Amino acid sequence: xxxxxxxxxxxLPVWPLVTGFPQSGPTIDNMSTTxxxxxxxxxxxxxxxxxxxxxxxNSGPTQAGVNGCNELVFFTLHNGxxxxxxxxxQIYTPTGLYLPLPGGDMxxxxxxxxxxxxxxxxxxxxxxxxxxxxxxxxPSGHPGYQASNLAYSLITVNSTSANYVDDGFxxxxxxxxxxxxxxxxxxxxxxxTSRTSVVVGGDHDIYVQRRTQAAGSSTISSTFHIDRFTVSxxxxxxxxxxxxxxxxxxxxxxxxxxxIELSPTENSLAVMAxxxxxxxxxxxxxxxxxxxxxxxxIAINELELEFTAPPAPLTGLYHQAQxxxxxxxxxxxxxxxxxxxxxxxxxxxxxxxxxxxxxxxVSGGTQNLTYLVQIDLTTTVNNDHPAxxxxxxxxxxxxxxxxxxxxxxxxxxxYTNLWEFHSLSRMQSxxxxxxxxxxxxxxxLYVLPTPNSPLPINMAPGVIDFxxxxxxxxxxxxxxxxxxxxxxxxxxxISNYNSVTFNVSNQSLCTCEPIDxxxxxxxxxVVFTTLSIAxxxxxxxxxxxxxxxxxxxxxxxxxxxxxxxxxxxxxxxPCSPLGSKPNC
Numbered sequence: 138x139x140x141x142x143x144x145x146x147x148x149l150p151v152w153p154l155v156t157g158f159p160q161s162g163p164t165i166d167n168m169s170t171t172x173x174x175x176x177x178x179x180x181x182x183x184x185x186x187x188x189x190x191x192x193x194x195n196s197g198p199t200q201a202g203v204n205g206c207n208e209l210v211f212f213t214l215h216n217g218x219x220x221x222x223x224x225x226x227q228i229y230t231p232t233g234l235y236l237p238l239p240g241g242d243m244x245x246x247x248x249x250x251x252x253x254x255x256x257x258x259x260x261x262x263x264x265x266x267x268x269x270x271x272x273x274x275x276p277s278g279h280p281g282y283q284a285s286n287l288a289y290s291l292i293t294v295n296s297t298s299a300n301y302v303d304d305g306f307x308x309x310x311x312x313x314x315x316x317x318x319x320x321x322x323x324x325x326x327x328x329x330t331s332r333t334s335v336v337v338g339g340d341h342d343i344y345v346q347r348r349t350q351a352a353g354s355s356t357i358s359s360t361f362h363i364d365r366f367t368v369s370x371x372x373x374x375x376x377x378x379x380x381x382x383x384x385x386x387x388x389x390x391x392x393x394x395x396x397i398e399l400s401p402t403e404n405s406l407a408v409m410a411x412x413x414x415x416x417x418x419x420x421x422x423x424x425x426x427x428x429x430x431x432x433x434x435i436a437i438n439e440l441e442l443e444f445t446a447p448p449a450p451l452t453g454l455y456h457q458a459q460x461x462x463x464x465x466x467x468x469x470x471x472x473x474x475x476x477x478x479x480x481x482x483x484x485x486x487x488x489x490x491x492x493x494x495x496x497x498x499v500s501g502g503t504q505n506l507t508y509l510v511q512i513d514l515t516t517t518v519n520n521d522h523p524a525x526x527x528x529x530x531x532x533x534x535x536x537x538x539x540x541x542x543x544x545x546x547x548x549x550x551x552y553t554n555l556w557e558f559h560s561l562s563r564m565q566s567x568x569x570x571x572x573x574x575x576x577x578x579x580x581x582l583y584v585l586p587t588p589n590s591p592l593p594i595n596m597a598p599g600v601i602d603f604x605x606x607x608x609x610x611x612x613x614x615x616x617x618x619x620x621x622x623x624x625x626x627x628x629x630x631i632s633n634y635n636s637v638t639f640n641v642s643n644q645s646l647c648t649c650e651p652i653d654x655x656x657x658x659x660x661x662x663v664v665f666t667t668l669s670i671a672x673x674x675x676x677x678x679x680x681x682x683x684x685x686x687x688x689x690x691x692x693x694x695x696x697x698x699x700x701x702x703x704x705x706x707x708x709x710x711p712c713s714p715l716g717s718k719p720n721c
Contacts, residue, residue, distance in 0.1 A: 147332070147625070147628040148178075148568040148629070149623040150203065150629060151201050152201065152620060153188070153199045153212035154199065155173055155617070156171050156185075156615035156617055157171070157578075157618050158171050159171075159578075160555075160556045160578065162552075162556075163551040164552065172188055172190075172614065173199070174186055174187055174188060175188060175201075175209070185611055185612065188229070189233040190233035191233050199212060199214050200212065200213045200253070201621055201623075202294060203629045205631040205634035206261065206630070209231050210295075211231070211294045212231070213254070214226075214229055217247050219280055221271040224244060224280075225243065226252065226268055228242070228294060230296060236297075236298060236299035237299070238292065238301060239300060239301070240311060243288075243312060244271050244312050245268040245269065245288075246270060246326070247271070248279060249326045251396060251622040252266065252622070253328050253330050253622065255343075257291065257370060257372070258370040259370040260370070260665075261680045262679075263302060265368055266290050266292060268287075269285045269286070269287060269326050271285070281326075282390050282392050282393050285324070286315075286323060289310075290312060290313065293666060293667075302372060310372055315366055315374060317347070317362075317376050317379060318376065322347045322349075322364075324346060324347050325345070325346040325348065325395050329344045329398055330342070330343050331344075331403055332401070334367055334368075334369075335365075335425055335426050339369050340370065342377065343366045344364070344408075344425070345366070346362075346397060346408055347362045347363070347364050349361070349362075357392070358387060359387040361385055361410070362380050363423060363428060364376065365377050365378045378428055380423060380429060381429050383421065383432065385419065385421075386410070386414070388413060388414060390411075390413075391410050391411050395409055395410045395411045396409055396622075398625070400625070400626075404424070404488065405424070405488060407491055408421040408432070412477070412478070413498050415438075415476075416438045417476075418436075418477070418478075418479055419434055420435040421434055421435075422434075422514075435521075437476035437493070438476040439457050439458075439459065440457065440510075440522055442458060442472070442523075442525075443455055443524065443525050444594070445594050448467040448468070449466075450466060455518050455519065455523060458472045468539065470539060471538070471542030474497050474505065474541060474542055475497060475508060477498035477499075478495055478497070478498035479494070479495045479496040479508075480494070481493055481494035481562055481574065483566055484625065485511075486570055486588060486589055487589040489513070490511050490513060491512040492511055492564055493510045494508060494509050494564055495507055495561055497560075502548055503544065503545075503546050503547075505542050505543055505544060506537060506542035507560040508527070508528055508529065509561055509592070509601055510524050510525070511525045511526075513525075513591075525591060525592040525593075525594045526596070527595045529560065529576070529598070529601045530599055531543070531598070532544045532557050533559075544558065558577060558578065559577055562577055563620055565621070570589075571584050571586050571608075572584075572588045573585065573611070575616075576616075577616065578616050579616050580612055580614065580615060580616050580617075581612050581613070582613065583601070583602060583604070583610050584603055584608055585603055586603055633684075634682055635704045636678055636679070636680050636681075637701055637705065637706050638678045638679075639677055639701075640674040640677070641668070642673060642675060643670050643672050643721075644721060645697075646670070646695045648693055649672065650672075651670065651671045651672065652692050653692045654670055654689050654690065654691050654692070655691075655692075656668065656689060659685070659687060659699060665679075679701070683704055686699050686701065687702070689701075
């Protein structure tokens with residue numbers, strides 16, 4: 138598979154993946170681990186590559202930190218701890234080296250499945266990390282089902298260390314809680330970051346779903362707001378607006394699987410609130426330029442599902458899932474559960490289609506049919522959007538209850554039927570212009586090619602697989618728990634930055650002790666980054682702005698002016714008057 142890095146698609150060049158351990162048999166093997174992996178989409182044939190030293194039964198959010206030169210500098214990985222005091226979002230190098238943050242790692246929730254990493258504009262080696270804080274209370278027993286405060290940290294990372302950026306008053310920018318007009322709220326983990334900003338002076342906007350309930354409450358409100366926060370080149374993320382209150386619905390486990398996606402064309406913001414209640418789940422489409430305008434609401438059970446032939450005794454090629462609630466004899470009665478627990482959400486690169494997946498929920502501990510759905514946003518049928526679907530079988534034997542779509546059951550005493558339940562659950566767009574989706578307890582990223590074209594319709598439950606020899610699925614060494622949520626449509630490569638590599642030692646700065654060196658922009662006087670140098674020559678790779686000049690300034694006052702200029706490193710002259718370096 139050849140991946141294009143065309144600006145028309147943008148997207149992350151590398152995906153870090155949390156991969157879970159494969160399972161079989163009646164019990165859970167809690168000692169089994171597999172290394173986490175990453176996919177380099179810029180390779181000729183992308184494959185999943187192991188990250189050394191990683192792997193844990195506790196899988197949490199992961200996201201990539203890419204610099205202005207389109208290089209993967211670090212990725213985040215959660216320690217999987219549910220306890221608020223010890224839950225930590227951690228920094229790792231691409232080789233799997235853990236970089237502890239001085240002052241403690243970020244106190245993020247293990248249940249946050251849409252961590253956002255946004256490079257600070259104008260600073261190619263600084264990143265905002267936006268995440269849900271670790272909740273103190275777990276009314277539902279798992280942080281993934283608990284709304285919590287929204288926070289950010291601003292970090293700088295190089296090959297050997299990670300640090301919080303100082304706010305200018307001696308305070309690290311760490312775990313800063315975001316507030317709406319000085320009011321603290323709780324938010325669902327779903328987040329979307331825009332490619333551009335609707336705010337004057339802003340660079341990116343972050344959209345989140347605020348629920349009007351107290352932190353730690355076991356009751357989720359049926360009303361919500363969409364709050365917007367804006368990123369610029371300053372060291373703060375600021376609140377910049379809200380929608381009006383939206384009357385929706387509530388379900389006690391809806392926090393998880395309620396994503397937000399912004400179309401690559403940035404004219405539509407899709408917000409979903411998951412539920413298992415029949416005929417209830419909806420998608421809300423907001424206009425990002427006018428958040429206070431009432432959203433266009435799509436009731437999933439009222440989508441006009443397109444058939445290739447009329448489902449007798451009904452007539453016509455378009456029917457809603459709710460039509461099958463009380464219509465026996467069509468052989469499609471299982472569509473009555475179609476909308477229950479839809480969880481995946483993604484736009485096509487063109488923005489004309491909205492894809493969703495999952496659904497089909499019947500009852501706890503039971504396999505069920507799940508769905509891949511393409512909603513056509515450009516037209517309507519009978520005043521509702523048409524949709525094309527493919528149906529994923531409930532189990533490997535393709536046996537299911539024709540009335541409900543239920544397969545076999547499992548329990549804590551025997552998990553065998555759970556391991557073969559490969560339900561559709563996650564979707565994400567890729568740099569090659571394709572979409573990829575996951576199946577539970579399955580070791581593949583499944584390709585969905587040509588997402589800007591009508592989805593082929595297949596109402597016969599089976600194995601959904603669009604791969605070919607030229608366009609294969611990507612096999613991992615364990616099932617993919619989560620995919621990174623990138624800035625859709627954003628080109629992570631910035632043409633006015635380039636990498637410069639050089640060697641420098643403490644002796645170059647006239648000392649035999651470890652020393653910090655500031656890289657200072659010669660034109661602005663701003664410290665670009667700080668290097669920590671030990672006694673031996675240290676290879677340094679910096680992503681620097683083209684046509685800029687940088688000084689190297691040691692903590693001992695020794696300065697090498699114009700050491701980096703025109704994307705080149707100027708060799709350092711001997712530091713002592715006698716033309717020799719210290720004899721260490």
